[in-house]
Amino acid sequence: MRIICIVIGLLACFTVLHAQYTELDNIGSNPNHHLGILPIFFAKDSAKGSPYLALGWLRGMLELTNHKRLPEQGHGLFFNYDKMNERLFATDGVSKTWFYPHDSISSFYLVDSNTIYCFERVPLISQAHFLLSLVKSEKGYSLYKRLITKFIVADYRDEGYLGTGRRFDRYTDSYEYYIIYPGDSTFKKLNLTVRAIKKALPSESSRLNKFFSQKSGRVDEHTFVLLLQNINDQNGF
Numbered sequence: 001m002r003i004i005c006i007v008i009g010l011l012a013c014f015t016v017l018h019a020q021y022t023e024l025d026n027i028g029s030n031p032n033h034h035l036g037i038l039p040i041f042f043a044k045d046s047a048k049g050s051p052y053l054a055l056g057w058l059r060g061m062l063e064l065t066n067h068k069r070l071p072e073q074g075h076g077l078f079f080n081y082d083k084m085n086e087r088l089f090a091t092d093g094v095s096k097t098w099f100y101p102h103d104s105i106s107s108f109y110l111v112d113s114n115t116i117y118c119f120e121r122v123p124l125i126s127q128a129h130f131l132l133s134l135v136k137s138e139k140g141y142s143l144y145k146r147l148i149t150k151f152i153v154a155d156y157r158d159e160g161y162l163g164t165g166r167r168f169d170r171y172t173d174s175y176e177y178y179i180i181y182p183g184d185s186t187f188k189k190l191n192l193t194v195r196a197i198k199k200a201l202p203s204e205s206s207r208l209n210k211f212f213s214q215k216s217g218r219v220d221e222h223t224f225v226l227l228l229q230n231i232n233d234q235n236g237f
Helices: 002-028 195-198 202-211 221-234
Strands: 059-064 080-083 087-091 099-102 106-114 115-121 129-135 143-151 170-180 187-192
Touching: 059 080, 080 106, 087 115, 129 221, 143 221, 170 221, 195 202, 202 221
Parallel strands: none
Antiparallel strands: 059 106, 080 087, 087 099, 106 115, 115 129, 129 143, 143 170, 170 187
16 A cells, blocks of 8 residues: 555656646747846946046036137036037036037036146047147147047846856046147047157157157156157247
């Protein structure tokens, strides 16, 4: 009798398992079920970086293409720059916030602590983008850079036993540099490397060779700005 009970129990268990596997097979053959798409749950950390130039409103000055300058005397305005969409936002500091159309702006500068950001539209280089002015000379070399901000989505994956990727979204900044030659009729895009700088300034080779005699690889922005200003001074620009 005991053996019969065990056999009956095994048969019942087999029947249940067979029914479950049959149900799974039916689900797998159903085109409305996507077996490869399973939810992945994780809590995002705070985003790194920002789509804006600063975390708060800044003082500054704006010049429109009709040569009108803002803020007007007696009127307070505060600004911030949307780096991703290249939009200048403004507020009256009370309740109103707006942004200026890109093609209505000639230039603007913003002050953040001890840093002054000077943005311009430079038609010779680009009609579509604002550029930061680093060195400006009427007769000598001028240097501009374009600020490019990209949004990168968190890519964290929890595999159950192992987590990979980042838990946070991030905003990353990169830069393009442009040098305008004396006469303001030609320009060149360049990287801040010794080789690229020498190639971009062949007429200044003797000065550059002397300056870079003990240096190779990349050049930081501050160093190149000082170098270009020094070349302008030595050339009497």
